[in-house]
Amino acid sequence: MIELDAEAVYRSLAARLREEVVGRDVRLVGVHTGGVWLAQRLRQDLHVPYEVGILDISFYRDDFSRSGLNPGVKPSSIAFDVEGADIVLVDDVLNTGRTVRAAMNELFDYGRPARIDLAVLIDRGGRELPVAPTVVGRVIEVPPEVSVVLTRDDDGRLHLTLERRREA
Amino acid sequence: MKPEFGRNPQLNRNGELHHLLSIEGLPRAIIERILATADGFINIAEREVKNVPLLRGRSVFNLFFENSTRTRTTFEIAARRLSADVFNLDIQRSSTAKGESLLDTINNLTAMQADMFVVRHATGGAPHLIARHVAPHVHVINAGDGRHAHPTQGLLDMYTIRHYKRDFANLTVAIVGDILHSRVARSDLHALAALGVPELRAVAPLTLLPDGLASMGVRVCTRLDDGIRDADVIIMLRLQNERMRGALLPSAQEYFRNYGLTPERLQLAKPDAIVMHPGPMNRGVEIDSRVADGTQSVILPQVTFGIAVRMSVLSIAASSQRMQ
Numbered sequence: 001m002i003e004l005d006a007e008a009v010y011r012s013l014a015a016r017l018r019e020e021v022v023g024r025d026v027r028l029v030g031v032h033t034g035g036v037w038l039a040q041r042l043r044q045d046l047h048v049p050y051e052v053g054i055l056d057i058s059f060y061r062d063d064f065s066r067s068g069l070n071p072g073v074k075p076s077s078i079a080f081d082v083e084g085a086d087i088v089l090v091d092d093v094l095n096t097g098r099t100v101r102a103a104m105n106e107l108f109d110y111g112r113p114a115r116i117d118l119a120v121l122i123d124r125g126g127r128e129l130p131v132a133p134t135v136v137g138r139v140i141e142v143p144p145e146v147s148v149v150l151t152r153d154d155d156g157r158l159h160l161t162l163e164r165r166r167e168a
Numbered sequence: 169m170k171p172e173f174g175r176n177p178q179l180n181r182n183g184e185l186h187h188l189l190s191i192e193g194l195p196r197a198i199i200e201r202i203l204a205t206a207d208g209f210i211n212i213a214e215r216e217v218k219n220v221p222l223l224r225g226r227s228v229f230n231l232f233f234e235n236s237t238r239t240r241t242t243f244e245i246a247a248r249r250l251s252a253d254v255f256n257l258d259i260q261r262s263s264t265a266k267g268e269s270l271l272d273t274i275n276n277l278t279a280m281q282a283d284m285f286v287v288r289h290a291t292g293g294a295p296h297l298i299a300r301h302v303a304p305h306v307h308v309i310n311a312g313d314g315r316h317a318h319p320t321q322g323l324l325d326m327y328t329i330r331h332y333k334r335d336f337a338n339l340t341v342a343i344v345g346d347i348l349h350s351r352v353a354r355s356d357l358h359a360l361a362a363l364g365v366p367e368l369r370a371v372a373p374l375t376l377l378p379d380g381l382a383s384m385g386v387r388v389c390t391r392l393d394d395g396i397r398d399a400d401v402i403i404m405l406r407l408q409n410e411r412m413r414g415a416l417l418p419s420a421q422e423y424f425r426n427y428g429l430t431p432e433r434l435q436l437a438k439p440d441a442i443v444m445h446p447g448p449m450n451r452g453v454e455i456d457s458r459v460a461d462g463t464q465s466v467i468l469p470q471v472t473f474g475i476a477v478r479m480s481v482l483s484i485a486a487s488s489q490r491m492q
Contacts, residue, residue: 059220068487109217
């Protein structure tokens with residue numbers, strides 16, 4: 001098990017996103033769960049005045065008929081008007097791109113955003129869809145059987161660990 | 169396929185919900201998962217697009233052998249909000265009227281590539297019979313069978329109670345009315361017991377009370393005042409008109425005098441008690457309009473929650489498909 005310095009990776013993500021959104025009136029939307037933690041941190045650090053939108057993409061997954069419904073579905077909630085909004089979608093780990101596709105499908109059911117950017121803490125490659133992030137904390141290469149897991153401790157500190165995937 | 173005795177017909181081999189036939193025998197964890205998943209469906213109706221793509225391409229057949237506009241409509245809305253294709257069959261006027269057997273009807277519909285049947289039937293046990301008969305990938309949801317069960321109503325009642333009371337652990341719940349003939353009461357009592365409600369009361373004249381309540385831990389009250397005193401939740405049941413014609417009850421007026429919920433009587437319950445009713449209501453028979461439309465009534469929220477709960481049931485049952 002390797003541990004990455006999640007706080008350092010987060011700082012570089014925040015710095016890059018700050019540059020990217022300068023002069024823009026952006027709203028942050030986090031993908032449950034890690035993306036929401038990151039979006040909440042970014043909201044504070046970048047002084048975004050709007051509440052963070054939360055997406056649980058369980059109802060939009062493309063593998064429902066194979067894997068079934070995620071047992072821990074949480075409600076999505078977006079308090080601002082998505083129609084015409086400038087949105088930064090935030091997730092912890094970008095891999096196949098399927099989560100991002102599902103999240104964008106869900107966002108469009110709230111309205112038609114003017115623009116969507118994608119900010120991810122880790123881009124681990126392995127894309128199966130034509131999805132590219134706008135800003136990345138760090139790009140890493142890991143074999144497919146390893147999963148990259150973001151956790152948050154009680155003090156709010158982020159941790160990134162590499163774990164061998166448990167076979168189902 | 170040989171029937172497997174001892175195995176819960178509602179669950180697949182992994183213990184997951186495959187059919188919803190009754191709340192009796194449903195593990196508490198599954199009830200709680202249905203309620204928690206429904207939370208995720210509540211806000212969907214407020215969005216610009218009110219559908220999610222979960223059941224896209226699946227065919228849901230509503231088979232209502234007995235009339236019920238409201239239940240059928242809420243199931244239809246639930247299935248459509250999940251992007252399923254919904255087919256409503258007016259069974260009374262079609263094949264069964266021509267003498268086709270229940271299972272022949274099911275065989276024909278299965279040949280039309282049905283993935284899910286939502287069944288309402290006047291005979292208790294009909295959905296069980298269908299569930300035993302269908303192909304392994306097909307799901308059966310009981311939308312009310314005879315006097316036996318109405319599990320989605322029971323679940324939406326639990327969702328409503330959880331929404332207003334948060335926790336089941338310290339509640340007193342009174343169910344008032346024709347408990348003997350009520351599948352809603354039966355499903356509610358099983359669900360409330362499974363969720364650990366400490367005080368359950370059945371309130372009705374003796375002629376409308378079934379046997380065996382005491383063995384379920386239910387306290388029987390024949391006087392309304394005793395039954396609703398200090399209650400947190402009062403569930404009023406519809407008094408079916410046909411009961412009045414038999415020997416069970418003298419008249420609607422007398423029933424209202426003894427068991428009708430009026431604002432004065434409601435004061436016996438806790439000040440923050442909620443009043444529920446599965447509908448359709450008989451105003452002035454089991455419930456006073458001032459209570460039905462009053463601040464403690466949650467009768468219309470029950471209908472709204474019912475859609476989210478049915479979406480939850482349909483999607484959880486559908487998700488067990490490949491694990492049979």
